Amino acid sequence: MYIVVKRPDWFRLLIAAMYRDKARDTDFVNAAQTRETRIKTFASLFTLFLIDIAPVPVTPVIAFVIILSRPHWFYRVVRKVYGEVA
Numbered sequence: 001m002y003i004v005v006k007r008p009d010w011f012r013l014l015i016a017a018m019y020r021d022k023a024r025d026t027d028f029v030n031a032a033q034t035r036e037t038r039i040k041t042f043a044s045l046f047t048l049f050l051i052d053i054a055p056v057p058v059t060p061v062i063a064f065v066i067i068l069s070r071p072h073w074f075y076r077v078v079r080k081v082y083g084e085v086a
Contacts, residue, residue, distance in 0.1 A: 001049070004042045004081060012082050019075045037080035 003011050052059045066074050 001042060001045050004038050004045065007082055012078070015075065015078045018070060031083065034080055034083040037077060041077060041081060 002008075048059045048062065
């Protein structure tokens with residue numbers, strides 16, 4: 001949730017390096033789309049946080065799958081959160 005709220009530059013650079021070979025340039029993202037994406041991402045992460053309180057750890061498993069498979073939708077979400085090209 002810290003990354004969605006504060007948007008540290010190190011995370012943007014990390015994702016850009018991870019997706020260097022998969023990145024594609026598309027249309028520009030405006031400020032309203034960035035805000036909408038940040039709200040949706042925060043709500044999703046908060047829901048995962050609430051589910052993660054249960055004895056079954058959900059968030060680390062999802063994060064591990066995202067790191068290994070590097071889906072393009074995750075790259076688009078990060079770019080929208082940072083207000084860059086989607």
